[in-house]
Amino acid sequence: MTAAPLLDELHLNPATGMDAVTLRVGDLETMSAYYSDALAMAPLEERTHGAEVHRVLGRGTTPLVSLVATPGLPGVDPRQAGLFHTAFLFETPAALAATVARAAQHPLSRYVGSADHLVSEAFYFTDPEGNGIELYTDRPREQWEWSNGEVKMATLYLDPNEYISRHLEQTALAQGADVPGIVGHVHLQVGDVDAARRFYVDALGFEPAATHPGALFASAGGYHHHVAMNTWNSAGAGPRATSLGLGDVAITVPGREDLDALVARLRRHGISFADEQRRVVVFDPWGTQVSVALPGTTGVDELLAG
Numbered sequence: 001m002t003a004a005p006l007l008d009e010l011h012l013n014p015a016t017g018m019d020a021v022t023l024r025v026g027d028l029e030t031m032s033a034y035y036s037d038a039l040a041m042a043p044l045e046e047r048t049h050g051a052e053v054h055r056v057l058g059r060g061t062t063p064l065v066s067l068v069a070t071p072g073l074p075g076v077d078p079r080q081a082g083l084f085h086t087a088f089l090f091e092t093p094a095a096l097a098a099t100v101a102r103a104a105q106h107p108l109s110r111y112v113g114s115a116d117h118l119v120s121e122a123f124y125f126t127d128p129e130g131n132g133i134e135l136y137t138d139r140p141r142e143q144w145e146w147s148n149g150e151v152k153m154a155t156l157y158l159d160p161n162e163y164i165s166r167h168l169e170q171t172a173l174a175q176g177a178d179v180p181g182i183v184g185h186v187h188l189q190v191g192d193v194d195a196a197r198r199f200y201v202d203a204l205g206f207e208p209a210a211t212h213p214g215a216l217f218a219s220a221g222g223y224h225h226h227v228a229m230n231t232w233n234s235a236g237a238g239p240r241a242t243s244l245g246l247g248d249v250a251i252t253v254p255g256r257e258d259l260d261a262l263v264a265r266l267r268r269h270g271i272s273f274a275d276e277q278r279r280v281v282v283f284d285p286w287g288t289q290v291s292v293a294l295p296g297t298t299g300v301d302e303l304l305a306g
Contacts, residue, residue, distance in 0.1 A: 009265070012205040012251075013258045014221030018183040019250035019293070020056060020063035021086045023131055026244050028053055028069035030108075034128050035065055038106035039088070039135075040099060042177040059181045064088060068247055076130035076245040081189050081237040081286030083246035084230060085124065085132030089184025096121070096137040097167035098179065100160065103135065114163070116156040119144050119224040123160060129244055136184065144224065150210045151224045153217070185219075186249050187228040188288065191237035195285050196229035203269040204251075204282075204290070205262060226251070240287040248289045255294070262292055 025031040032055055035041045041057035041064055048054070053069040065086070076082070090096040100123045103109050112124035112132075122136035145152040172179055190196040193216050200206050206218035209225050214232050217225035227249070231237075253259065259280050266273045266282060273282040279293030291297075 009261050010205060011207055012220040012262075013253050013255075015254050016220035016226065016258075017252050018186060018226055019252050019291075020058065020066045021083075021183060021186060021246070021250065022066040022068060022248035022289075023083075023129075024070045024073060024244050024247045025067050025129055026069075026071050026073065026075070027129070028055060028067055030128055031067050032057065034106065034108050035067070036177075038103045038109055038125075039064075039133075040102055040176040040179070041065065059177050059179065062180065062182055064181060064183055066248075070244065074241065074243040077241070077243060078130065079233050079237065080243075081191055081234050081240050082243075082288060083131055084187040084189045084228070084233075085134045086183060087122070087134035087136055087185045087187065088181050090135070090137050090179070090181050092172075093121075093137055093163075093167040094169045094172040095179045095181070096123075096135060097164050098169070098172040098175075099135050099181070101164055101168055101173065103133075104160075104164075111160075114158040114160045116158040117153050118156070119151060119153055121158055121163070123158075131245060132187070134187070138184075138224075141222075149208070151217075153210055153212075153224065183250075185223075185226050185228065187230070188246075188249070188284075189234040189237070190229045190231060190284075191234055191286055193229060193231055198269075199271075199284050200227055200229060203265050203271055204292070205265055237286060239285075246288060248291055251290065251292045252295050252297075253292060259292065259294070 035057050044058050045056040056063045056066045058064040103125050108128045110126040114123045120136045120138045122134050125133045201218055209219045210217040215230035217228045219226045262280055273280050278297045279291050281291050
């Protein structure tokens with residue numbers, strides 16, 4: 001009888017992934033329409049918590065974004081800690097090209113740019129309330145280059161018009177929300193990269209994948225990154241003020257034993273948390289809520305942050 005592999009107490013399970021990102025929004029209908037029309041997402045679930053309306057949108061049965069109506073809050077501050085972008089990953093260049101074409105034609109989209117990152121090809125937009133969006137597809141893993149424990153990434157020119165003309169297929173465009181997609185990674189703005197490493201790597205259990213000036217990329221299972229943290233706009237930022245924008249970063253792990261290992265790490269590092277049996281909720285040094293949960297737990301769960 002083969003013994004079960006020992007649980008790695010220092011790192012997240014290699015099968016760890018990302019779940020729907022929660023955004024606090026001022027205009028729920030405008031934001032819902034944007035993610036539906038520009039990014040081909042469909043409403044999956046809605047629930048009311050007191051005065052707050054939580055609406056989840058996604059593709060197929062996969063949640064991609066949870067919008068929480070909180071009108072009256074200040075707008076997104078591009079220099080405070082919080083969201084740099086949510087990165088939506090597509091399986092094929094055709095699926096990516098179809099989504100980019102839709103987003104580029106939407107009147108409320110702001111196109112930011114595109115890049116060949118060696119491990120991926122990506123296009124960047126900003127939604128109507130100032131939240132960053134990345135739309136990307138990965139190159140095959142066998143094409144990724146690793147050196148001294150770091151994956152090689154770059155920011156090379158990627159012609160958006162040439163990419164769309166080469167990969168756009170009417171079938172993928174017509175299928176819309178039926179074409180699969182997932183949250184591939186979440187890129188955060190932080191006040192200090194070393195403090196971010198202590199929280200996201202040492203305590204949460206991600207493994208460093210790459211370092212760049214003012215930025216750290218980390219992952220589980222040898223991915224190029226599930227989370228990234230940079231100080232490009234937010235160096236020295238303190239705790240986040242309550243505002244529109246990022247509400248929760250959701251991470252999924254396969255089993256309760258993974259949550260138990262996480263709880264042990266958090267205790268060793270003296271970090272407070274809430275254990276809800278199917279998910280553990282914790283706040284990073286800047287007050288960003290992070291939920292680590294079993295599959296199918298996140299969605300319209302209540303935010304702990306007021």
